Amino acid sequence: MAPPTSVKHKLVATYNEPEPKRKTLAQRAGEPNSIAAVSVGSRPTVKGTTLVGAAASNIRNPSLTSSMSSRHPSTLSRHTSNSSFSSSVGPGLRPKSAYGSRPQTSLAFNKSTLGRPISKSGSRPATSMAHHYDEEEDEDMPTQGRRKGTQPFNTLPSSFQSSQEYSTLPVQKSRGRQSACAPQTLLSTMRDVSVSTAMSKLRIDDGAQKFQLNGHQAMSNKVKLLSTPGSSQKASISTRIRNSRIGSTESALVLFQASRDSSVAPKTPSYIPVLSKSETMTNTPATPLRTSKACPSTNNFLTKSSNIPGLTDWDVDNRLEEMDSICMKIKDHISGSNIEREHFEEALGIFKSRIAELETLRSQLLAKNETLESDLEASRQRTDALQERLLNKTTEFDDQFRAHRHELDECRRAYRDETDQLRRELTDGADRLSRVHRDEVRELERRATVDVEDRLRELERKHDAKLDEERGRRLREVQSLEIQIAAERQKLDLAVQKKEIENQNMREELEDVKGDLAREQTLKNEALRNLAEFKAEIQENRAQSSSTIHSLEGTISSLSARIHFLESGSKAQSDSFADMEARLQQAVKSAEESKKKLIKEETLRRILFNQVQELKGNIRVMCRVRPVFSEKAEGEVARLTFPDNESESKELEILGREERSSLGTVSRKTHSFTFDRVFGPHSQNQEVFEEISQLVQSALDGYNVCIFCYGQTGSGKTHTMSSEDGMIPRATHQIYETATSLKEKGWEYAMEGSFIEVYNEEIHDLLGSSKDFDKKKHEIKHDEQRKQTVVTGLRSAALDSPDTVESILRHAAANRSVAATKSNERSSRSHSVFILKLVGQNRITGETSEGTLNLVDLAGSERLKQSGAEGDRMKETQSINKSLSCLGDVIAALGQGREGAHIPYRNSKLTYLLQYSLGGNSKTLMFVMASPLEEHLSETLTSLKFATKVHNTHIGTAKKTTKMRDRGDA
Ligand SMILES: Nc1ncnc2c1ncn2[C@@H]1O[C@H](COP(=O)(O)OP(=O)(O)OP(=O)(O)O)[C@@H](O)[C@H]1O
Numbered sequence: 001m002a003p004p005t006s007v008k009h010k011l012v013a014t015y016n017e018p019e020p021k022r023k024t025l026a027q028r029a030g031e032p033n034s035i036a037a038v039s040v041g042s043r044p045t046v047k048g049t050t051l052v053g054a055a056a057s058n059i060r061n062p063s064l065t066s067s068m069s070s071r072h073p074s075t076l077s078r079h080t081s082n083s084s085f086s087s088s089v090g091p092g093l094r095p096k097s098a099y100g101s102r103p104q105t106s107l108a109f110n111k112s113t114l115g116r117p118i119s120k121s122g123s124r125p126a127t128s129m130a131h132h133y134d135e136e137e138d139e140d141m142p143t144q145g146r147r148k149g150t151q152p153f154n155t156l157p158s159s160f161q162s163s164q165e166y167s168t169l170p171v172q173k174s175r176g177r178q179s180a181c182a183p184q185t186l187l188s189t190m191r192d193v194s195v196s197t198a199m200s201k202l203r204i205d206d207g208a209q210k211f212q213l214n215g216h217q218a219m220s221n222k223v224k225l226l227s228t229p230g231s232s233q234k235a236s237i238s239t240r241i242r243n244s245r246i247g248s249t250e251s252a253l254v255l256f257q258a259s260r261d262s263s264v265a266p267k268t269p270s271y272i273p274v275l276s277k278s279e280t281m282t283n284t285p286a287t288p289l290r291t292s293k294a295c296p297s298t299n300n301f302l303t304k305s306s307n308i309p310g311l312t313d314w315d316v317d318n319r320l321e322e323m324d325s326i327c328m329k330i331k332d333h334i335s336g337s338n339i340e341r342e343h344f345e346e347a348l349g350i351f352k353s354r355i356a357e358l359e360t361l362r363s364q365l366l367a368k369n370e371t372l373e374s375d376l377e378a379s380r381q382r383t384d385a386l387q388e389r390l391l392n393k394t395t396e397f398d399d400q401f402r403a404h405r406h407e408l409d410e411c412r413r414a415y416r417d418e419t420d421q422l423r424r425e426l427t428d429g430a431d432r433l434s435r436v437h438r439d440e441v442r443e444l445e446r447r448a449t450v451d452v453e454d455r456l457r458e459l460e461r462k463h464d465a466k467l468d469e470e471r472g473r474r475l476r477e478v479q480s481l482e483i484q485i486a487a488e489r490q491k492l493d494l495a496v497q498k499k500e501i502e503n504q505n506m507r508e509e510l511e512d513v514k515g516d517l518a519r520e521q522t523l524k525n526e527a528l529r530n531l532a533e534f535k536a537e538i539q540e541n542r543a544q545s546s547s548t549i550h551s552l553e554g555t556i557s558s559l560s561a562r563i564h565f566l567e568s569g570s571k572a573q574s575d576s577f578a579d580m581e582a583r584l585q586q587a588v589k590s591a592e593e594s595k596k597k598l599i600k601e602e603t604l605r606r607i608l609f610n611q612v613q614e615l616k617g618n619i620r621v622m623c624r625v626r627p628v629f630s631e632k633a634e635g636e637v638a639r640l641t642f643p644d645n646e647s648e649s650k651e652l653e654i655l656g657r658e659e660r661s662s663l664g665t666v667s668r669k670t671h672s673f674t675f676d677r678v679f680g681p682h683s684q685n686q687e688v689f690e691e692i693s694q695l696v697q698s699a700l701d702g703y704n705v706c707i708f709c710y711g712q713t714g715s716g717k718t719h720t721m722s723s724e725d726g727m728i729p730r731a732t733h734q735i736y737e738t739a740t741s742l743k744e745k746g747w748e749y750a751m752e753g754s755f756i757e758v759y760n761e762e763i764h765d766l767l768g769s770s771k772d773f774d775k776k777k778h779e780i781k782h783d784e785q786r787k788q789t790v791v792t793g794l795r796s797a798a799l800d801s802p803d804t805v806e807s808i809l810r811h812a813a814a815n816r817s818v819a820a821t822k823s824n825e826r827s828s829r830s831h832s833v834f835i836l837k838l839v840g841q842n843r844i845t846g847e848t849s850e851g852t853l854n855l856v857d858l859a860g861s862e863r864l865k866q867s868g869a870e871g872d873r874m875k876e877t878q879s880i881n882k883s884l885s886c887l888g889d890v891i892a893a894l895g896q897g898r899e900g901a902h903i904p905y906r907n908s909k910l911t912y913l914l915q916y917s918l919g920g921n922s923k924t925l926m927f928v929m930a931s932p933l934e935e936h937l938s939e940t941l942t943s944l945k946f947a948t949k950v951h952n953t954h955i956g957t958a959k960k961t962t963k964m965r966d967r968g969d970a
Pocket residue numbers: 625626627681683711712713714715716717718719720827828829858859860861929
């Protein structure tokens with residue numbers, strides 16, 4: 001295998017390094033005639049042509065010079081030698097021409113000198129050698145030349161042969177010039193065994209590398225031989241040494257050395273010699289070869305032993321001269337050979353030194369190799385250590401990874417627990433807030449109740465004191481007390497409303513707190529999302545997990561602090577809310593108690609009112625003036641004035657028509673009227689009902705109450721009495737509510753309503769069918785004992801709910817409207833009476849009461865003369881006027897106050913129907929309705945004058961129909 005180029009270059013650089021082992025062998029050889037050192041550029045100067053040739057070839061053997069002279073110019077030239085050397089030094093194979101040139105030359109010389117017959121004789125060593133060589137020349141050399149690449153040492157036999165011939169030179173030389181052929185043979189032998197020839201056969205072969213020299217390269221070849229392995233070669237060398245009788249000591253030694261060192265010759269490429277300074281000598285031009293003229297008679301030369309038949313004798317003198325010249329040449333050749341030997345020795349020294357250098361290089365390389373191996377081992381150890389460390393690090397990393405994952409799991413579990421704890425805390429906080437708020441509301445109600453109770457106690461004391469006084473005072477004092485009670489009630493209502501507002505505010509605050517809690521919940525959710533994101537970041541970046549955890553813990557702690565802060569704030573709000581709620585409950589409770597007190601007060605007030613009514617008389621008259629809807633449509637408005645306070649008016653002044661006296665003066669009389677109350681055109685039904693509510697209430701107390709409206713047509717009777725907010729609906733509602741409230745006192749009332757009309761002195765059931773108006777006859781019957789009136793055949797409706805009243809009124813209005821279509825303006829032509837019978841029983845006291853409330857809407861009072869009615873209208877008007885006149889007569893009779901006097905109730909259906917509601921133990925209220933129109937002025941004045949008569953009538957003291965039952969009977 002070819003060595004690496006780098007190594008080869010290095011070897012070139014270290015070629016001159018000494019080799020101790022080689023040096024020792026050289027010393028052992030004990031070579032005194034060492035070859036003179038040959039240096040590049042210091043070509044030795046040799047006298048003579050041979051010497052010049054030797055010098056030119058640096059190390060060429062002098063014998064070679066002679067042999068070269070007989071060599072064929074074409075096969076042996078300096079140039080060829082140089083080429084051969086160059087080829088041998090180079091990495092390529094040795095060229096065939098270079099290898100075969102010298103043997104061919106030798107062979108040519110042998111052939112030229114000895115001829116074929118001589119070479120075939122085989123009697124002389126030289127001849128045999130020549131023959132042998134000839135055979136090799138003819139057969140082997142080309143083969144060797146071909147094989148030298150694979151078997152470079154197969155060339156040794158040739159060189160060895162030359163060596164043998166060379167070794168015989170001293171023997172022949174000692175014989176002297178015994179035969180003519182001896183010198184020739186000697187020359188041939190010397191040439192063959194010359195160092196140059198021997199060196200030319202030697203080579204340093206290292207695999208594909210071959211090193212072959214010509215001339216002075218022989219020494220190099222010997223050196224090459226040192227590295228030539230193979231026992232057969234050593235044997236050949238030993239044989240040659242034995243065969244060389246006097247041989248050159250140096251050659252013997254070199255061969256011996258080669259034989260010895262061949263066994264230890266390094267096989268590594270480092271022993272491939274590389275051209276150095278000495279090698280450059282091979283590049284020097286070789287000495288011109290001698291031609292065959294140097295021995296012109298060689299072809300005819302015969303020795304004494306030549307016994308070849310057919311050959312003739314030759315000229316002795318010429319031969320002698322030739323021999324002399326040959327001898328001289330031999331001498332020169334010998335001297336040149338000595339010089340050449342010195343050169344070889346010198347070259348040998350150089351090569352030894354180079355060998356030493358190579359050895360040194362080898363040792364260095366070995367050392368370096370060892371170093372490299374040690375480095376490699378160290379590197380391997382380091383690699384193992386690194387692998388072990390890597391394994392340890394991997395294990396450690398896995399452990400850390402597991403520990404970190406475990407830590408992350410712990411953190412995740414801790415966060416989950418903390419989140420659950422926060423959620424529980426929030427839930428608990430919300431529950432606490434709710435409880436606290438409820439407590440606050442209770443406390444607020446309690447406080448409000450206490451306050452109201454205190455106020456009520458104080459008020460009760462005031463009222464008790466006032467009630468003690470009121471019993472001895474008049475009606476105005478009672479009214480003032482009522483006003484105060486109403487004011488207190490209003491205050492209480494305001495207080496309750498205020499408490500309710502406060503409660504509402506507290507609820508709003510609670511809602512705000514809940515909103516804050518919801519926002520906190522949102523923040524908490526955001527924090528949880530941030531926590532999840534932080535967890536994701538922790539997983540992504542484990543190195544930052546600890547810092548992220550700390551930051552997350554900080555966020556959680558801040559959130560916890562904020563939650564605590566909000567809880568504390570909401571707790572305060574909850575406290576205040578609970579306080580307000582408690583106060584509210586207290587206020588509600590106090591309001592209920594106040595309501596109870598008010599009921600008691602109301603009872604007392606009714607008692608007082610009845611007492612006042614008894615003191616004042618049982619018939620009261622109130623006046624109401626309807627508003628003007630349109631002056632253009634209704635005409636001129638009469639001049640009605642209210643001299644006293646309009647809100648509490650009791651007086652009415654009407655400017656009468658112009659009256660022309662007999663003297664022609666025109667005057668207008670002012671008519672002044674005074675009633676229990678005068679309602680102006682701006683008054684409402686609510687205001688009117690407040691005035692009569694106490695009277696209506698008397699029906700529950702067992703009184704017969706009759707409220708009727710009197711006035712001309714279109715003055716507002718029906719509006720006041722039967723409209724949606726008129727006295728009938730309001731009275732029934734109030735009675736129902738009062739009856740319900742009196743249940744607390746044990747009173748149970750049975751309320752039954754009926755609605756009739758008196759038309760043309762006939763009674764029609766408005767709750768029945770309108771078809772029966774003219775068919776069904778109803779009779780009026782009186783119960784003298786019970787002082788109750790009963791109309792037969794009437795349908796009545798139990799007032800078990802306020803809605804019943806509305807249904808009754810709607811039904812009655814529908815019947816009246818149907819009737820109106822038959823007889824025009826039926827409603828104005830008939831008296832309508834709503835009868836409400838109230839029968840009460842107190843299950844506690846055993847009292848019973850039976851009262852009747854009659855709400856009467858009288859027909860319009862018109863003067864027949866003014867109305868111009870005819871036919872049925874006239875009959876209606878007459879009937880109306882009759883009944884109204886009878887009413888006036890009855891009232892007038894009652895006003896006379898005579899005991900047992902006749903009261904003409906039977907004169908009309910109306911008065912007979914109202915027998916027990918007019919006078920006696922009844923309470924009567926008459927509304928006189930006035931029209932504001934100038935057109936109706938006359939009729940208005942008539943009505944007002946009639947009302948004045950009634951107002952001036954003292955009917956007597958009303959008595960309620962109550963009985964005390966024996967408890968035992970009950
Ligand atoms: N105080 C009032 N406020 C407003 N409108 C009123 C008032 N009084 C009467 N009216 C209206 O005047 C008109 C006539 O009233 P209403 O029918 O009650 O008179 P009347 O006296 O009942 O007549 P009639 O005797 O023919 O029944 C109605 O439209 C009624 O609404």
